[in-house]
Amino acid sequence: MKNYLVGGAVRDKLLGYPYVERDWVVVGATAEQLINLGYQPVGKDFPVFLHPKTKEEYALARTERKSGPGYTGFDCYASPEVTLEEDLQRRDLTINAIAEDDDGTLIDPYGGQQDLDKGILRHVSPAFEEDPLRILRVARFSARYAHLGFTLADETLLLMKKISASDELLALPAERVWKEMHRSLSERSPDIFFVTLQQCDALKKLMPELDESFHTIIEPLKQAAISGLPDVICFAILFAHIDTVETENFCQRMKAPREFRDLAILVSRFSISCKDDFSSPDQLLTLLESLDPFRRPERFGLFLQSVQLLYNNDRAINQMKKSLRACKSIDAASLAREGLKGKEIAEALRSRRIEAMTPIFIDGDRQ
Structure with missing residues (x-):
């Protein structure tokens, strides 16, 4: 059994950007082993556990297969045989698919560090289009890192447009849409969240009211963020x-x-x-x-x-x-x-x- 730091903590550490939460992936273990070690299982859909002392999230390495509509329509397979590289491959963006082992060595099979250096938001694999929630997540990351010069890869934008053209977005629960929107309102460039959604044709699907008034909301929202006004x-x-x-x-x-x-x-x-x-x-x-x-x-x-x-x-x-x-x-x-x-x-x-x-x-x- 081996633990790896993954996701946002690795990404933001490399960027020199502040972060609070740390997430871990566990390779070569079963749920029973973690429970016997005192980890507390949480959630129903994914094999995620809370560390008995730190309460940080530890997830068993897993793969996913699309089985239904929406962001919950996946069959999840967790097993000691699932490799770290397989687990990282199911993630949304290359910059979120970097892991760090306990001695600080980085595992980066999909070029996340290179995209961090270039300031590019790029999907890991074609499986990106299977999860419509990723459109909102990418839009939020765009809002988070726009001031650092990050841009969206052309091929990723094309996949996002493909998702928007389907009915997959309509399967997203309102709570998840609100969560991503709300989090974006507290980012450095909240206007970019809506700009990104508009660019990939998702705004008119998810928020038609804002799509119709798009050109009147961007500048005030930008100024609100510059002024440090609350969400x-x-x-x-x-x-x-x-x-x-x-x-x-x-x-x-x-x-x-x-x-x-x-x-x-x-x-x-x-x-x-x-x-x-x-x-x-x-x-x-x-x-x-x-x-x-x-x-x-x-x-x-x-x-x-x-x-x-x-x-x-x-x-x-x-x-x-x-x-x-x-x-x-x-x-x-x-x-x-x-x-x-x-x-x-x-x-x-x-x-x-x-x-x-x-x-x-x-x-x-x-x-």
């Missing part, structure tokens, strides 16, 4: 020029977390209102009431950051911030102490908030 904003600004119903449907289909969904819907519905200066306190108060910054101040802050990135209208942003402060000075409880009730409180609250906001529109940014 929830990177996601929301994708929908600034997309119909709100389509945005809701997209988020539901992808099963996006509530935080992402809520901000995306707000940006879709209301961001265009902030492109120009507000003309009256009544107009702005109506918007603030819809955005509900009184109960959701953190979400409102994210909305302001999104709008600032999209339209760079400092005056409108200042109007919103100052108006919110003015509105917060009006206390509904104090109106109740004045003897007002029910609808009277709501009407007085709105009237006094508009009154408090009015000087902002008279004196402008001097307030």
